[in-house]
Amino acid sequence: xxxxxxxxILATALSFVVILVWFTLFPPPEPxxxxxxxxxxxxxxxxxxxxxxxxxxxxxSMAMEAGADVPRVVIDTxxxxxxxSLLGGRIDELALKDYRETLEPDxxxxxxxxxLGSADAYYAVFGWAPGQGTEINDVPGANTQWTVERxxxxxxxxxxxxxxxxxxxxxxxxxxxxxxxxxxSITQSVENASGAPVTLAPYGVLTRHGEPSNxxxxxxxxxxxxxxxxxxxxxxxxxxxxxxxxxxxxxxRAEVAQVAESGWIGxxxxxxxxxxxxxxxxxxxxxxxxxxxxxxxxxxxxxxTLTVAPGATISADMQLFAGAKEWEAIRHYQNxxxxxxxxxxxxxxxxxxxxxxxxxxxxxxxxxxxNMGWAIxxxxxxxxxxxxxxxxxSYASMxxxxxxxxxxxxxxxxxxxxxxxxxxxIMELYKKEKVNPASGCLPILIQIPIFFSLYKVIFVTLELxxxxxxxxxxxxxxxxxxxILNLFGLLPYAAPEPGSLLAILSLGVLPILLGISxxxxxxxxxxxxxxxxxxxxxxxxxxxxxxxxxxASGLVVYWIANNTITFTQQYLIMRSHGYHPxxxxxxxxxxxxxxxxxx
Numbered sequence: 341x342x343x344x345x346x347x348x349i350l351a352t353a354l355s356f357v358v359i360l361v362w363f364t365l366f367p368p369p370e371p372x373x374x375x376x377x378x379x380x381x382x383x384x385x386x387x388x389x390x391x392x393x394x395x396x397x398x399x400x401s402m403a404m405e406a407g408a409d410v411p412r413v414v415i416d417t418x419x420x421x422x423x424x425s426l427l428g429g430r431i432d433e434l435a436l437k438d439y440r441e442t443l444e445p446d447x448x449x450x451x452x453x454x455x456l457g458s459a460d461a462y463y464a465v466f467g468w469a470p471g472q473g474t475e476i477n478d479v480p481g482a483n484t485q486w487t488v489e490r491x492x493x494x495x496x497x498x499x500x501x502x503x504x505x506x507x508x509x510x511x512x513x514x515x516x517x518x519x520x521x522x523x524x525s526i527t528q529s530v531e532n533a534s535g536a537p538v539t540l541a542p543y544g545v546l547t548r549h550g551e552p553s554n555x556x557x558x559x560x561x562x563x564x565x566x567x568x569x570x571x572x573x574x575x576x577x578x579x580x581x582x583x584x585x586x587x588x589x590x591x592x593r594a595e596v597a598q599v600a601e602s603g604w605i606g607x608x609x610x611x612x613x614x615x616x617x618x619x620x621x622x623x624x625x626x627x628x629x630x631x632x633x634x635x636x637x638x639x640x641x642x643x644x645t646l647t648v649a650p651g652a653t654i655s656a657d658m659q660l661f662a663g664a665k666e667w668e669a670i671r672h673y674q675n676x677x678x679x680x681x682x683x684x685x686x687x688x689x690x691x692x693x694x695x696x697x698x699x700x701x702x703x704x705x706x707x708x709x710x711n712m713g714w715a716i717x718x719x720x721x722x723x724x725x726x727x728x729x730x731x732x733x734s735y736a737s738m739x740x741x742x743x744x745x746x747x748x749x750x751x752x753x754x755x756x757x758x759x760x761x762x763x764x765x766i767m768e769l770y771k772k773e774k775v776n777p778a779s780g781c782l783p784i785l786i787q788i789p790i791f792f793s794l795y796k797v798i799f800v801t802l803e804l805x806x807x808x809x810x811x812x813x814x815x816x817x818x819x820x821x822x823x824i825l826n827l828f829g830l831l832p833y834a835a836p837e838p839g840s841l842l843a844i845l846s847l848g849v850l851p852i853l854l855g856i857s858x859x860x861x862x863x864x865x866x867x868x869x870x871x872x873x874x875x876x877x878x879x880x881x882x883x884x885x886x887x888x889x890x891x892a893s894g895l896v897v898y899w900i901a902n903n904t905i906t907f908t909q910q911y912l913i914m915r916s917h918g919y920h921p922x923x924x925x926x927x928x929x930x931x932x933x934x935x936x937x938x939x
Contacts, residue, residue, distance in 0.1 A: 410485075412426060415494045419436065420522065424494065427484075428465060428486075432456065433455055435449050438664070452662050460553055464544065464546050466528060466658065467481065467543060469642065471647075480504050486504050502514045514529075524659060527657050532648040537649050538647070542642075543641065543643065544616040556610050560799060561610060561799065562575045563608060564608070565605070565628045565637070568681045569626055573681060581630050582632065584629075592629045597626045599626050603626060603680070604679060604682070605628070611802045612663065613663070615660070617658065623643075643658070659679075661679075667686065670683055670685060687800045689800070699803075702716065713807075713816055716816070717901045721901070731906075738910075739917035751765040791895075795891070809894075809897065813893050815893070816894035819893060820848025820850040820889070823848060825842065845886075850900065851885050854896055858885070862877060
């Protein structure tokens with residue numbers, strides 16, 4: 341076996357290992373489980389304990405009341421719609437006007453927040469935790485009936501103000517505003533006319549009843565709690581949140597972190613997110629909590645305890661992001677709004693140092709071209725251009741090795757059966773001719789992190805969701821919907837459902853083109869003389885075709901473009917160094933060998 345074929349087998353085997361490990365670590369999504377949540381019965385709010393020595397309040401209670409028909413304030417902006425319940429003052433209905441659940445034009449728009457009593461109840465609550473000397477009934481709670489003081493509909497131009505008087509001299513107000521995208525601003529104030537000082541701690545809470553029924557449960561994707569605390573990103577899955585140790589002070593399974601200067605905490609889904617954002621520079625207590633009795637996940641941001649003197653008024657600000665994880669919007673909140681590290685709420689993965697700039701380049705190309713499919717091809721060309729110097733050396737070395745084949749055969753004949761002598765002679769020949777036999781593997785090795793990073797970008801970023809390319813490719817984040825089993829739509833029946841056994845054989849147009857592109861690239865070199873090697877190489881493109889057939893269309897588009905460019909580069913570079921690949925001759929030879937193979 342010559343060194344050229346050894347390198348090719350090594351590179352191919354490495355690719356196989358990578359793909360197999362990939363499928364092991366990142367299996368297809370599990371079937372969507374049934375909704376485990378049910379309406380929660382009414383319970384009394386429990387009074388939190390006294391403030392901590394560091395002058396921060398304890399967390400608010402996790403108790404909630406059953407849903408009911410109550411007055412609401414409408415939310416209506418160009419991008420979102422929903423409402424605020426005056427019972428508890430919860431922001432608990434929110435849907436995104438720009439996004440639909442499926443590609444169908446009459447599909448429901450995406451829901452982010454849902455009220456208590458609905459499936460996957462998920463809402464935001466703001467309020468005041470009582471400090472030392474303040475009674476639990478003196479502050480607004482989950483069953484407090486708020487009154488609209490100003491504004492009837494929440495829009496970017498018209499904030500609303502809610503008010504509640506506790507009847508003991510304390511008047512609570514909550515002003516809610518929203519911008520043109522997905523950021524709410526909540527200003528809470530307390531006016532003290534009681535004649536005595538009171539201590540209170542403002543808080544924000546995001547409550548989620550049960551793990552979301554539409555969770556993807558992919559290893560490559562983080563879904564669950566996400567937060568930033570003084571520059572440190574934390575990601576806690578629902579499973580890990582449910583396994584947190586019991587915290588006596590919080591009265592539930594909980595994890596607590598003290599944030600000194602800046603941070604945020606909330607829940608992230610695949611494409612959507614809700615996050616509590618205290619004002620930059622504001623110390624707060626960040627809490628992740630799970631109530632196993634009622635299967636409730638909760639994140640809290642509790643600000644420092646404040647004292648309201650008689651006749652005085654205090655206020656506290658907090659923001660709530662609830663919407664789509666659009667890169668431009670989130671980056672704007674980070675760069676212009678001062679929300680530190682907010683772009684990291686997008687799950688960039690282990691190769692973040694590659695995925696971040698890769699997405700930036702893809703996003704920029706999409707802005708110039710206007711089509712994400714062509715932007716992926718342009719990205720492929722750009723990547724190939726960046727690694728061209730290394731590829732040039734690799735293909736030039738491969739061409740040089742082809743020229744040395746006659747000399748290598750002479751050395752083998754001269755050494756006879758002495759393999760050690762043969763290897764030493766060949767290594768001396770490589771050294772003399774300045775050839776690196778391992779350089780042929782470099783293009784494959786470079787492609788591995790690029791492949792993983794691009795897969796991550798295509799899978800996790802919202803901008804690829806429902807992004808069309810050409811014709812039948814209407815969603816580059818999903819597999820090719822065409823199928824060879826119905827002759828790509830010519831026969832009057834649908835393709836097999838994803839996840840079924842037949843779906844494995846239901847190859848679309850793009851996976852078939854991928855297999856052909858790999859097969860043609862293989863034909864730049866003659867097949868190995870060893871029949872076992874020849875059979876391995878013959879099956880390789882078609883195995884990859886089936887393995888990658890269920891991947892996102894955008895990734896397959898990248899792979900086809902990469903193979904095409906690699907074929908062209910390798911052909912031209914090898915010709916420029918004196919080796920003339922006989923592609924058509926190699927194709928003919930492969931068919932002749934098949935005919936001559938005994939049955």
